[in-house]
Amino acid sequence: MGTAVDDYSAQPGPFAILDEDSPDEEKKEGDDSGSGSSSKDAPLDFTQDPTPPATPQTPPSKRSKASPTSSRKLQLRPDSYTPSTEDALDPRESLARTAEEARASLADHAVVWDKQRTDLQLVMRSGLDYLDAFDLVSGDHVVHPRIPVRDLTFMLARMMYWGKLNQTPWTRAGVSRKPSRI
Structure with a gap:
């Protein structure tokens, strides 16, 4: 599930998109009861096998989560990829606007800076206004x-890991070679 650029509930960050069941997994990992139930006062049931096999109804046990990358296949490119000869922005060049200036430009729009995706924020900082930046990244x-x-590398690495390159249209026209400047 991707997040829309103008979604007020979207989490900011360079495409830190989680699987649909990740919030449940985080809740379970924080549970120290060891019984799998959310209540510490619940009685323990010793009549059943403590680690049942994973089924679609039963989430996988913590033992199978030990190596999440072993079962995940990285998406190296979007399905419809068109190589581009243009490089990412040189890290020695500064962006046209600061984050504060770009945030101030949102006064005429009913959006919150911190709720916008990182790609939109960076494109706005490159000099575009909100609507033009929104059209560009969408x-x-x-x-x-x-x-x-550097920011592009982090965003693309996260998108590759989570298999979300196809859900962001601008990734289809990507850098065709390793960047020379990081």
Whole structure:
């Protein structure tokens, strides 16, 4: 599930998108009762096997979560990929606006800066206003020349890990070679 750029409940960050069942997993990992129930006062049931096999109805046990990358296949490119010869923004070049200036430009729009995706924030900092930046990151356009190479690398790595490259249109026109400047 991807997050919309103008979704007020969207989490900021360079595409830190979680699987649909991740909030439940975080809740279970924080549970120290060891019984799998959410209540510490619940009686323990010793009549059943403590680690039942994972089924669609039963979430996988913590033992199978030990190596989450072993079962996850990285998505290296979007399905419809078009190589681009343009590099990401040189890290020695500064963005046209500071975050505060870009945030102030949102006064005419009913959006909150901290709730916007990182790609939109960086494109706005490159000099575009909100609507132009929104159109750019929402469409099938070349965006990476407006984003510093370090930020672009982090965003793409997260998107590759979570298999979300197909859900962001601008990733289809990507850098065709390893960046020379990081």
